[in-house]
Amino acid sequence: MLVVTDLVRRFGDLTAVDGVSFRIAPGETYGLLGPNGAGKTTTISMIAGLVAADAGTVTVAGQPMGPSRTEVKRHIGLVPQDLAIYPELTGRENLTFFGRLQGLRGKELGSRIDTVLDLVGLADRAKDATKEYSGGMKRRLNIGIGLLHRPTLLILDEPTVGVDPQSRNAILESVEALSVEGMAVLYTTHYMEEAERLCDRIAIVDSGRFQAEGTRDELIRLVGGxxxxxxxxxxxxxxxxxxxxxxxxxxxxxxxxxxxxxxxxxxxxxxxxxxxxxxxxxxxxxxxxxxxxxxxxxxxxxxxxxxxx
Structure with a gap:
């Protein structure tokens, strides 16, 4: 579903991403685990076609990705760190707006909104303005927006930052359900326990480079196991x-x-x-x-x- 090869991105004298390569299969949850500033967000920005790479390639569903590749971007659901919702609109109105941007209409749009609201646990608050939502509820709605158009690759950038424990667990449960449905998930985090719980394979990222990659058990064996x-x-x-x-x-x-x-x-x-x-x-x-x-x-x-x- 996703093939990243020798990806490089520089900002002046800083090399934010330095030769990153990895693959994600359908139904697999792949984690980028590293501290803030490790290059995780820059990596996913290039994968989603928001930022051009200085070198290397990204292929999504067999098609090359880049900032101008609009059709390829339809395969991706991006859930950014920063909330991308309208506070004056209700949860359902936000989903309706973003669903129309993705080309959904009529009964199909209504059905997808109902499905997504159930998945992220917001069906009972769908008619409330999102400015009244807690931080965790806003995060869950953000994920729902990324899921509306049935992407084949969902990218989640630190989706639990700043949320309460109950909402955090609800988010993690939602992500666990996605891979069961065959969706490829790219998950960035600096929380070790999230990577261990969710990810089939994990890349340890620091200073823009992959330090190691593998399953949890494969990585543990690096320190003796x-x-x-x-x-x-x-x-x-x-x-x-x-x-x-x-x-x-x-x-x-x-x-x-x-x-x-x-x-x-x-x-x-x-x-x-x-x-x-x-x-x-x-x-x-x-x-x-x-x-x-x-x-x-x-x-x-x-x-x-x-x-x-």
Missing amino acids: VDRIRLSGGGSVAAAAEALAALPAVVHVDADRREIVLTVRDAPAAVAAVVNGATDAGMSLSGVEITRPNLESVFLHLTGKALRD
């Missing part, structure tokens, strides 16, 4: 550490008088054997803590800084 189990307590700690070192899932053991830290493969599967082994060896447990590597760990490993720096 191992978990940690921390046991705290008393009793025969040294004997427990010796016994646990013999377990097949255990890679490494560190211990002191009150604590054992195990590096293990697949901690959720191994924790029962670890707890049983420790207690059988005479350790009295007061706490068990599992730590698993996440995308924040990968970002820190690749760039040397935290995701939100």
Whole structure:
């Protein structure tokens, strides 16, 4: 559905996007994960034909994209960071206006508006002026506008910024439903948990470049892909550490008088054997803590800084 090849965009001496390449298949949700200023918005602006690339190509549904390619843009639904709604109009009136811009009319337009209002959870507020909406409701309407014309590629640029937790969850649930329907989704975020929840594949972006790309598990393997189990307590700690070192899932053991830290493969599967082994060896447990590597760990490993720096 989308093929991006060696994309470059410069602003004076700043190279905002530096040789980016990736593909998205129908039904796939692809995430661009990186801090503010990483080049995510510039990348999607070129993909949507809003900004010309200095080098590289973008193909949408097999057709080359550029600022003058109006017909190709019909394949895309763009949901920008900045709200693109009219505050004096109701939710339904906003959808009607943007639907007509996309060439929808009559019963087809009415049917699509009803469908979209249900999807984004605004059917009960459709007759209210959008200036009365909460920030989260406005974001959800913004997504609905992008969906009206049944795009084959939906681009969502930081759609949950500044919204309350309830609205954020509603947005994420809406996005999850889209890939099930076969729509390709390009999702930019600096929230690790959103990328982990939504995206089939993720590109870690920093300073205009892709630092790594893959599924969550593939990216986790870049930092070793191992978990940690921390046991705290008393009793025969040294004997427990010796016994646990013999377990097949255990890679490494560190211990002191009150604590054992195990590096293990697949901690959720191994924790029962670890707890049983420790207690059988005479350790009295007061706490068990599992730590698993996440995308924040990968970002820190690749760039040397935290995701939100």
